[in-house]
Amino acid sequence: MTTQNKSIVQRALAELIGTGDVDALGRFLSDDFVHHRPDSTSKTKTEWLAAVGAALVPLAGMQVEIDHVLADGDHVVMHSRRRLPDGGPEIVVVDVWRVDGGLIAEGWEIIEPVAQAAANLTWWEPAGR
Structure with a gap:
């Protein structure tokens, strides 16, 4: 099952990256898919696919x-x-x-700008030190 789940995720993202087709990605998501963000917000399948589609133009290339x-x-x-x-x-x-039942059921995403990585190594220190 682990290998199969890995393959499902790889195929889903390859479809999106390779074709830019949000609907192709959507076929790999369960109807009750939820995408979670570190700020405790979440999006439904429809909301997340719309956000991915909106990002495709500014992120082209x-x-x-x-x-x-x-x-x-x-x-x-x-x-x-x-x-x-x-x-x-x-x-x-x-x-x-x-992955549940051959479809992606949930996703969590953490993004870190490389230019800010060093500052994030000391996130616990008070500002101005």
Whole structure:
């Protein structure tokens, strides 16, 4: 099951990255899919696909380099680096996906701009130190 779940996530994201087709991605998501963000907000399948579709134009030409794909049971973790074309900013993204019944049922996403990584190593220190 772990290998199958990893394959589902890889195929879903390959469809989106390779074709830019949000509907192709949507076919891999369960009807009750929920996407969670670190700020405790979440989006339904329809809301998240609309947000992904809206981001496709400004992010056209984005380079995605997948560094790791790990799976354990029904969860798949993907670590990637993403760069805008022409030397634009770089981000590191960790996505956690939960697969249920052959479809992606939940997703969590953490994004960190590479340029801010050093500052985030001391997030607990008071400002101005």
